[in-house]
Amino acid sequence: MASHRRPKQPSRTRRVSVLTATAAAAVALTTQAAQAEPKASEKEVKEKVDKLYEDAEAATEKFNGAKEKQSKLNKEVGNLQDSVARGQDDLNDMRNGLGSMATAQYRTGGVDPSVQLFLSSDPDSYLDKASTLDQLSTKQAEALKKIQSKQRNLAQQRKEAADKLDDLADTRKELGEKKKKIQGKLSDARSLLNSLTADERAKLAAEQARADRAASSRADLGGDASASQRAGAAFSAAKTKIGSPYVWGATGPSSFDCSGLTSWAYNQAGVSLPRTSQAQANAGTRIGKGQLAPGDLVLFYNDLHHIGLYAGNGQILHAPKPGANVRFESINNMPFMFGVRIG
Structure with missing residues (x-):
């Protein structure tokens, strides 16, 4: 008959021993990791910082390009918006002019031309008016063509302005991303420099100052x-x-x-x-x-x-x-x- 007794639980002393051994192993691994990754030397830090500065400068030139594009787009959008506003004013004037012509035509042409000729006491005067009416109709047709052309131009300018506004929004987003990249590189460089001791940082700063002075005072041109x-x-x-x-x-x-x-x-x-x-x-x-x-x-x-x-x-x-x-x-x-x- 099989036994159903519960297995014996490990004693408290044994559990403590296991935990102690595990902790010791973790400390050993941490020590090994620290030994495997020694602190970077002053020279290594300087090389890494210089590379980060070079990367930041490359990103800066891209940022400058995007900023210049933003400035150009701002100017183009402003010019287009001004042009659309002026064009709308011109269109309104043209529509008002067309309305005035239509009103004049209605007032002079409200009676059938054959009846006007029959009733006219001065046929020559009527014929002159009829000629003027034909000219007025021609002017109306030309005015309508100009209005249609102006409307098409305005629609095109509005679309162009809308497209440039979209470009401007994309450029602003690009500027933000490039600025973030530059700041990230400079932040990494500062972190590396801060990993050095105060004496090491002072030494690097003194070397940079000497390089600046020497380059400026001893250059043989x-x-x-x-x-x-x-x-x-x-x-x-x-x-x-x-x-x-x-x-x-x-x-x-x-x-x-x-x-x-x-x-x-x-x-x-x-x-x-x-x-x-x-x-x-x-x-x-x-x-x-x-x-x-x-x-x-x-x-x-x-x-x-x-x-x-x-x-x-x-x-x-x-x-x-x-x-x-x-x-x-x-x-x-x-x-x-x-x-x-x-x-």
Whole structure:
């Protein structure tokens, strides 16, 4: 006969032992994980931060492009809405004019023409009136055609304005997404920097400050002349901003991003450049590294997300990245694509 006795429960002492062993194993695993992922060195943190800053700059140029598109769309929508309003006023005037003609025709043509001729004491006068009536009808027909044409134009302009308003809404959404991406990259960079000790952060800041000072005070620019008076004026203007901080989306006069500096500098020389580095790449004649002269634009990276001004002797003047100031730097520190000469 089978036994139905309940199995013996583990004692309290045994349960405590099991829990203690499990906790010890968890501590061991945590210790191993900590040993497997050692704290990043100061050099590794700096490399990661620099990469995040580079990514943020690339996103900034896309943000700048979307912002410029938004500004253009705002202007186009405003112009279309003004045009539609003016067109509606013209249409109302045309309709009022047509109504006046119809009223005049009714008053002069209310009696059958043959009866009017029979009753007229002055047939010649009646014929003159009849001729005027025909002309009035012709004018009415022309007025109707103009009104129909105006209505079609207004409908087309209203549709165009509605489409641009949709584009504007999409662009605003895009701006928000790009801004969020930039802020995310900069936030990640700050988090990495905060993982360092206070002494390590101070050391990195001191190194950056020394790099800014050295790049600005020791740059040997040679004696090359600018290719044009405008390029020379733009370069001279940019030099007055040495030491100004890099701020994403900034166009001066106290802070800049990379394309903000170049567009500001050329604006001082009387030349209006597009807002982004990618657009500025098509603002003039492309040239090779050996053809560069002071004031020429210099494009870097495959996606052309960074731009500066050639300074001479293999140096550029640019707004480098977040955390750095406007300064001179070797053209070889970044992947050179081509130069652009502004006519």
